Amino acid sequence: MSFSAPTAVSAASTTESDSVRAGSGSGPAAITVGLRGVTVIYDDRVSLDDVTIEFASGQMTAVAGSNGSGKSTLLGAIAGVVPLSAGTVELDGARVAYVAQRSSVPDHLPLSVRQVVEMGRWSQRGAWRRLTRDDRDIVASSIAAVGLEGFERRPLSALSGGQRQRALVAQGLAQRAQILLLDEPTAGLDNEACELIALALAAETLRGATVIHATHDSDVINAADRVLRLERGRFV
Numbered sequence: 001m002s003f004s005a006p007t008a009v010s011a012a013s014t015t016e017s018d019s020v021r022a023g024s025g026s027g028p029a030a031i032t033v034g035l036r037g038v039t040v041i042y043d044d045r046v047s048l049d050d051v052t053i054e055f056a057s058g059q060m061t062a063v064a065g066s067n068g069s070g071k072s073t074l075l076g077a078i079a080g081v082v083p084l085s086a087g088t089v090e091l092d093g094a095r096v097a098y099v100a101q102r103s104s105v106p107d108h109l110p111l112s113v114r115q116v117v118e119m120g121r122w123s124q125r126g127a128w129r130r131l132t133r134d135d136r137d138i139v140a141s142s143i144a145a146v147g148l149e150g151f152e153r154r155p156l157s158a159l160s161g162g163q164r165q166r167a168l169v170a171q172g173l174a175q176r177a178q179i180l181l182l183d184e185p186t187a188g189l190d191n192e193a194c195e196l197i198a199l200a201l202a203a204e205t206l207r208g209a210t211v212i213h214a215t216h217d218s219d220v221i222n223a224a225d226r227v228l229r230l231e232r233g234r235f236v
């Protein structure tokens, strides 16, 4: 699937869908993602088939499955960027950060690493407000978490594919969202970078975030609290 957004999308845009119901919320510890009978049909092809499932806060879930099994569609449905044909996604009022597959992000955006990660603060700060010291600290720690210290001023176009991938993950981390969705966050990364990302995602769960990522990477699958397998749009 392809998305035109250059970045991880923020909850501000994702929770407005009619198909995504935001409840009153009951504090970060209680937040779960709930899918009820979620079905996504593209043309005549059923990509998600009547999926009902919940995701607890503070838990990392890896969604595995073969190519075309519906992993990206699932994440897109939760993020609100894929229209539902049936069913509901309940987010309990939580903010969502969504890190799309790198292949869906243009490689030649005229942005530096720091600018890309700073965009992660827009969901809370707004695009036109100056970042606060806290924001800048979060941006710096997110860049450090993915091992891109020293690359802050580099344009995305001057990075390797794996480095660009890490910048996008850093942008997702910088959102400090309650629900963090990542589509193949370690695709194409070396072992060291994979370990950094796994640590960063574990740290997100420790602060209470619900982390859901699609992956083909067995190391990342092993690091998850829960592993789900999708086949032909259904959990098996």
Ligand SMILES: Nc1ncnc2c1ncn2[C@@H]1O[C@H](COP(=O)(O)OP(=O)(O)OP(=O)(O)O)[C@@H](O)[C@H]1O
Binding pocket: 001, 002, 042, 043, 045, 046, 047, 065, 066, 067, 068, 069, 070, 071, 072, 073, 074, 214
């Ligand atoms: N925008 C779209 N238009 C039409 N069909 C689509 C679209 N996006 C996905 N599909 C179809 O939906 C099904 C699930 O695709 P999806 O991208 O969710 O799979 P995936 O498990 O993420 O695959 P991969 O591991 O290759 O990334 C596939 O059959 C795919 O062809």
